[in-house]
Structures are given as C-alpha cells and as structure tokens.
Amino acid sequence: MPKKKKSKSKGASRGDSAGKEKTRKKFEFPEEAIPDYIPPPPVTGHQLLAALQSTEINEREFLGMKLSKHIFQHLTTQEIRDLKVVFDVFDVDNSNTIDLKELRRAMKILGFRVSRAEVKQMMADVDLTRRGCLTFNDFLALVVERQSDSRDIFDELRQAFTVFDLDNEGKITLHTLKRLCREHKVRLSERELRDMIREADHNGDDAVDENEFIGIMLKTNLF
Structure with missing residues (x-):
C-alpha cells in the first residue's frame, strides 16, 4: 500500500505566514512628495462666485430696471430720469414699450430734427427682433446716438x-x-x-x- 503523505501541521503554516509578514515592507510616501499646504475643498458655488466677480458687469440697476453701462457714459442720472418721463408719457398702454408712431412723437418732443423715414430706420436699427416696439433701453440708445441733434x-x-x-x-x-x-x-x-x-x-x-x-x-x- 502506498504510504500516506504527511500533512503539514497548523503550527508550521502559521510560522510561514508570520515569516512573510516580517519580510513585507510597509509603504511610505517620500517626504518630498507631500506638499507643505493642502487647500481645503472649494465651497459649493465658490467657483461660480469667483467667475462672476472676475467678469465685468455690463449693466447697472437704476429706476428699478437694468440699463446698459454705455448709457451712463453719455447721460447723467437726471437726464435719464427726464427721458423716462418722456417715455412714460408715450407709453399709453403701460407696456414698457413704445411703437413707431410714439417714437416719432417722442423724438419730436425732444427737439430732434429727424424725418419720418429716419425715425423708421432708427426703429429698424434697434428693433432687431422685429417686434415693432422699443424698450426704454432701446430708446436711450437712440437718444445717445442722436444727442448732438437735440435741444435741451x-x-x-x-x-x-x-x-x-x-x-x-x-x-x-x-x-x-x-x-x-x-x-x-x-x-x-x-x-x-x-x-x-x-x-x-x-x-x-x-x-x-x-x-x-x-x-x-x-x-x-x-x-
């Protein structure tokens, strides 16, 4: 009969594993790989806020509405208030817009020397969406463009x-x-x-x- 193989004792197997643990080296990061300062993770919305702060805002709020900064470079706040009075006079339906006929009357009131055809072209130049009406911002832009032609x-x-x-x-x-x-x-x-x-x-x-x-x-x- 063939001889039975002797099984390894439990103690021997433990000894072998213990020996392997003794020979295994613990991994350590090299000191030169660790930065001196690790910044904290960004707060939610921080990047968006930083982007907004670094981007120039092209609008300014005045009289409860947002107006282009370009307007304030050419008109004083009092002139803007005065022009709002004119705009509101012709905005008879309180839609915050004026149409071609109302624009022509407003320009005439302000003393602009413009013909009917010129006013129509002015409307077309500003009314890019072809709505047939102008907002107060559009109106101010036209006034700035023709400022030298008006009387006070x-x-x-x-x-x-x-x-x-x-x-x-x-x-x-x-x-x-x-x-x-x-x-x-x-x-x-x-x-x-x-x-x-x-x-x-x-x-x-x-x-x-x-x-x-x-x-x-x-x-x-x-x-």
Missing part, C-alpha cells in the same frame, strides 16, 4: 415752471393760477383751473409739481 427741452420746461411757481414753493396751486390769470388778464373760470390741475396732478395733493408740469407739457405739446 427739459431746461426750457424747468424755466417755464419757475414762471408759474410764483411763491417758489416747488408747486403750482389753484391760488397761483388765479393770480396768474389776474396779472395776465386771462379769463378762465375756477372750474377750468381746477380741471387743469386735476389733469396734471398724479399724486393727489391738488397741486402740480415740477415733474407733473413737465409731464403734462410733453403730453399736450404746450410749448
């Missing part, structure tokens, strides 16, 4: 307001209008004078301030 209508209207503001109170009252009528011998009834104030008075104080005066003058072309 707002300065004229402010001077006219001072003529009516006899008491230098910054408003025109019924008493003021009666006094002017007497001095210039104009025959208007008190009812007619009240109607004039009511037409221009938007804040309900029974008087007409400078902005309201400019607005009604632009609306009715009384200059």
Whole structure:
C-alpha cells in the first residue's frame, strides 16, 4: 500500500505566514512628495462666485430696471430720469414699450430734427427682433446716438415752471393760477383751473409739481 503523505501541521503554516509578514515592507510616501499646504475643498458655488466677480458687469440697476453701462457714459442720472418721463408719457398702454408712431412723437418732443423715414430706420436699427416696439433701453440708445441733434427741452420746461411757481414753493396751486390769470388778464373760470390741475396732478395733493408740469407739457405739446 502506498504510504500516506504527511500533512503539514497548523503550527508550521502559521510560522510561514508570520515569516512573510516580517519580510513585507510597509509603504511610505517620500517626504518630498507631500506638499507643505493642502487647500481645503472649494465651497459649493465658490467657483461660480469667483467667475462672476472676475467678469465685468455690463449693466447697472437704476429706476428699478437694468440699463446698459454705455448709457451712463453719455447721460447723467437726471437726464435719464427726464427721458423716462418722456417715455412714460408715450407709453399709453403701460407696456414698457413704445411703437413707431410714439417714437416719432417722442423724438419730436425732444427737439430732434429727424424725418419720418429716419425715425423708421432708427426703429429698424434697434428693433432687431422685429417686434415693432422699443424698450426704454432701446430708446436711450437712440437718444445717445442722436444727442448732438437735440435741444435741451427739459431746461426750457424747468424755466417755464419757475414762471408759474410764483411763491417758489416747488408747486403750482389753484391760488397761483388765479393770480396768474389776474396779472395776465386771462379769463378762465375756477372750474377750468381746477380741471387743469386735476389733469396734471398724479399724486393727489391738488397741486402740480415740477415733474407733473413737465409731464403734462410733453403730453399736450404746450410749448
């Protein structure tokens, strides 16, 4: 009969594995491979914020709307406010836009020497989406482009307001209008004078301030 092979004892196998563990070397990173400083992981949104901060913003918020920085390079904030008054006068449907007919009237009010064909071309140049209307930003861009062709209508209207503001109170009252009528011998009834104030008075104080005066003058072309 063939002789049985002697199996290795458990102790021998443990000894062999122990010997292997003794010979196995532990891996260590070389010191020169470890950086002196390891930055923390970026906070969520940090990269987006950094990109926004490094990118020049081409718009500025004013009067509750975003306007191009190009506008502020050519118009003062007071001029922009004045032009908003004109724009709102012709934006009769409160759509925040004006059409070709309204644009032509607005340009005429501002004293621009432009023909019907020129206004139509101006509209086409700015209205790239062919909507048939212009936003306030578009309107300002046209004003900046034709700035040298206009007269300072707002300065004229402010001077006219001072003529009516006899008491230098910054408003025109019924008493003021009666006094002017007497001095210039104009025959208007008190009812007619009240109607004039009511037409221009938007804040309900029974008087007409400078902005309201400019607005009604632009609306009715009384200059």
